Amino acid sequence: MKMLLLLLACFPALARADFAWSYKCGQDSVCQRVPLADTNGEYIPLPKCRLACKAGGTLWPFPTGEVRIGSEVVSVNVGDFSIEAARTTRLQEAVAVFKNHFKSFTAPGEAQVKVQFQISDESSDLSLATDESYRLWIQTHNGNSIVVITALTFQGGRHGLETLSQLIQCEDQSCYMSAEVLISDAPKYPWRGVLLDTSRNYFTVPTIKKVIDGLSASKLNTFHWHITDTHSFPFYSKRRPKMTEWGAYSPEQIYTEEDIKDIVHYADVRGVRVLPELDAPAHSGNGYQWGEEEGLGKLAVCVNRDPWEKYCVEPPCGQMNLANPNLYDVVEDIYRDMLDTFTGSAFHIGGDEVNFNCWNTTKEVTDYMDGKNIPRTEEGFMELWNEYQEEALARFKKANGGKLKDMILWTSHMTEPEFLHYLDPSIYTVQYWESSTNKQLPNLVKKGFQVIMSNYDDLYLDCGFGAWVGEGNNWCSPYKGWQKIYMNDPKKYLAAQGVTDPALWSKIVGGETAMWTEQAGDQNAMTKIFPRSYALAERYWSDPATGWFEAEPRLVYFNSVMEKQRGIFGNTLKPEWCVQSQGICKLNKF
Numbered sequence: 001m002k003m004l005l006l007l008l009a010c011f012p013a014l015a016r017a018d019f020a021w022s023y024k025c026g027q028d029s030v031c032q033r034v035p036l037a038d039t040n041g042e043y044i045p046l047p048k049c050r051l052a053c054k055a056g057g058t059l060w061p062f063p064t065g066e067v068r069i070g071s072e073v074v075s076v077n078v079g080d081f082s083i084e085a086a087r088t089t090r091l092q093e094a095v096a097v098f099k100n101h102f103k104s105f106t107a108p109g110e111a112q113v114k115v116q117f118q119i120s121d122e123s124s125d126l127s128l129a130t131d132e133s134y135r136l137w138i139q140t141h142n143g144n145s146i147v148v149i150t151a152l153t154f155q156g157g158r159h160g161l162e163t164l165s166q167l168i169q170c171e172d173q174s175c176y177m178s179a180e181v182l183i184s185d186a187p188k189y190p191w192r193g194v195l196l197d198t199s200r201n202y203f204t205v206p207t208i209k210k211v212i213d214g215l216s217a218s219k220l221n222t223f224h225w226h227i228t229d230t231h232s233f234p235f236y237s238k239r240r241p242k243m244t245e246w247g248a249y250s251p252e253q254i255y256t257e258e259d260i261k262d263i264v265h266y267a268d269v270r271g272v273r274v275l276p277e278l279d280a281p282a283h284s285g286n287g288y289q290w291g292e293e294e295g296l297g298k299l300a301v302c303v304n305r306d307p308w309e310k311y312c313v314e315p316p317c318g319q320m321n322l323a324n325p326n327l328y329d330v331v332e333d334i335y336r337d338m339l340d341t342f343t344g345s346a347f348h349i350g351g352d353e354v355n356f357n358c359w360n361t362t363k364e365v366t367d368y369m370d371g372k373n374i375p376r377t378e379e380g381f382m383e384l385w386n387e388y389q390e391e392a393l394a395r396f397k398k399a400n401g402g403k404l405k406d407m408i409l410w411t412s413h414m415t416e417p418e419f420l421h422y423l424d425p426s427i428y429t430v431q432y433w434e435s436s437t438n439k440q441l442p443n444l445v446k447k448g449f450q451v452i453m454s455n456y457d458d459l460y461l462d463c464g465f466g467a468w469v470g471e472g473n474n475w476c477s478p479y480k481g482w483q484k485i486y487m488n489d490p491k492k493y494l495a496a497q498g499v500t501d502p503a504l505w506s507k508i509v510g511g512e513t514a515m516w517t518e519q520a521g522d523q524n525a526m527t528k529i530f531p532r533s534y535a536l537a538e539r540y541w542s543d544p545a546t547g548w549f550e551a552e553p554r555l556v557y558f559n560s561v562m563e564k565q566r567g568i569f570g571n572t573l574k575p576e577w578c579v580q581s582q583g584i585c586k587l588n589k590f
C-alpha cells in the first residue's frame with residue numbers, strides 16, 4: 001500500500017485512476033480518444049491535447065489576422081496571475097470576470113504568469129465606429145510567461161482577454177495554457193448581436209445575464225432588448241408608472257431602473273452594448289389602457305380585439321392611437337426613462353407589422369384622417385404612419401438633449417421600394433428581417449441605408465417548433481440549424497440579387513439572431529439561443545471564406561467548454577463520444 005502511494009506521488013500525471021483512455025492528436029488535427037498504451041501510458045487531458053493539436057483549435061470566433069500558436073503547453077493557475085496596468089475600475093472588473101471563469105481550478109501551475117495591458121482608451125464607448133481590434137502576445141521562458149494585450153479601446157482589450165481565456169483550457173483542478181502565441185485580430189463587422197424578446201414571456205435578470213455571458217464569450221457585442229410588445233409592458237417607467245401597472249404580467253415581472261442599470265453595467269464590462277427597443281406604432285397594446293381613466297383619451301386601439309386575424313399578426317392585438325395627440329407626450333416620457341437607463345449609442349425605434357385594418361376600423365382614427373383630408377387608401381395610411389414616425393423621432397431628439405443616436409428600425413411596408421422615400425438613410429439603420437431573397441435587400445443598400453441582417457430564413461431562433469395558435473408547425477419552420485446561421489453571408493445574398501459592388505456590400509454593418517419568445521421562457525430559451533448564436537458570432541466576426549464543416553470541431557468543443565466551465569447550457573450538438581473523438585461523426589460526403 002505504501003509502495004503504491006509513493007508511486008502515485010512520484011508520477012502524478014502518468015495515468016488517470018479508473019480510466020483506460022487518453023487523447024492524441026489525430027488526422028485533420030483533431031483530438032481523438034485513444035487507449036492509454038497509445039500515449040505510452042501517460043494520460044493527456046483533452047483540453048491539453050486541444051491546445052497542442054491545432055493552432056487555434058480552441059478559439060471561437062477564429063481571429064482574422066495573424067495567428068501564430070506554438071504547440072508547447074504549460075500548466076498554469078489563473079488565480080495566481082499577476083495582472084498589471086488595469087488603470088480603470090472598468091478594466092479591473094473585466095479582469096475579475098476573467099479570473100472568475102477559472103476560480104474552480106486550483107491546482108498549482110508550473111509557469112508564473114504576468115499579464116500586461118497596453119490600452120490607449122479604457123473609457124471608450126461602443127459604437128459602430130469603435131475599433132475592437134487587439135493584439136495578444138504570449139512568451140514563455142524558464143517557467144515565466146509574459147502575456148501582453150495591446151488595443152486602442154477597452155472593448156478591444158477585453159476581446160484580447162477573452163481570447164487569452166480560450167488559450168487556457170482546464171480539466172479537473174488543472175489548467176493549461178499555450179506558451180508561445182502571437183495573435184492579431186479585429187472583427188469584420190461592427191454590429192454582432194442577439195435579440196431577446198422579454199414581452200411575450202418574462203425573463204429574470206440572472207437569465208438575461210447568462211445570455212450576456214454567452215455573447216461576451218463569443219465576442220458578440222450587442223444585446224438587443226425587445227423589452228415591450230403588445231402582450232406585456234415590463235419596462236418600468238418612472239415618469240409613467242401606469243405602463244407597468246397595466247402592462248406587466250404581475251408586479252414581480254417588471255424591470256426596474258436598478259435592474260436595467262445593473263444589466264447595462266454587467267454587459268459593459270463584458271464588451272457588450274444593450275440596445276433598447278420601444279416597438280411602435282404597432283406591437284403596442286397591454287400597458288397603454290390607462291389613458292382614458294387619466295383623462296388623456298385612448299393611447300392604443302384594437303387592444304386585445306377579436307377576431308385578432310383581422311387586426312394584427314398574432315393575438316393579442318394593439319396599435320397606437322395616432323388620432324390622440326397626448327400619445328406623443330407619453331412616448332416622449334418613455335424615451336426619457338429609457339435614455340436615463342440605457343446609455344448606449346444606439347436606439348431601436350421599432351416600426352414593424354403595422355396593420356391598416358385596425359386603424360381603418362377604428363372610428364376615432366378614421367375621423368381624424370377625414371378631418372385632415374387624408375384618404376383611407378394605402379397611401380393615406382402610409383401618410384398617417386409617417387406622421388407618427390416623424391413626430392416620434394422629433395420627441396426622441398428632444399428627450400435626448402437635441403441629439404439623435406444611431407436610430408434603428410425594422411423592415412416593414414415603409415422600407416419597401418415604393419415607400420422608402422419616407423425614411424432618411426443618414427438617420428436610420430434598417431434591421432432586415434425579410435427573407436434573404438426579398439427585393440428590399442438590394443434596394444436598401446443601393447439607397448444608402450446601413451443594414452443589420454436578421455433575415456428570418458436564417459436567423460430566427462423561434463422557428464421549427466409546433467404551432468402555438470393552431471396545429472402543425474409554426475410559421476417560419478423549419479428549425480434553423482447552426483450550419484445555416486454560419487452560412488448567413490450577406491455578400492452572397494446581395495450578389496444573388498445582382499449587387500456585386502463591395503462598396504454596397506459594406507452597407508451591411510452586421511447581424512443579429514432573434515429570439516422571439518412566444519414559445520420560449522426563462523427556463524428553456526438558452527438552448528434555443530446557444531450554440532446557434534455562437535455560429536453568428538463567427539460569421540460576423542471572422543466572415544469565414546470556408547464552410548461550416550471546417551468550423552464544426554471547434555464549435556462542438558467550444559460549446560462543451562461553455563457548458564462545463566461557464567454554465568451556459570446551450571443545445572447539445574453531438575453525443576459526447578463525438579466531442580471526445582472527432583473525425584467520425586459525419587456523413588462521408590463531407
Ligand SMILES: *[C@@H]1O[C@H](CO)[C@@H](O)[C@H](O)[C@H]1NC(C)=O
Binds near residue numbers: 378381
Ligand atoms: C378602409 O375602409 C374603407 C371603407 O370600408 C375601404 O373602402 C378602404 O379600402 C379601406 N382602406 C384600406 C387601405 O384597406
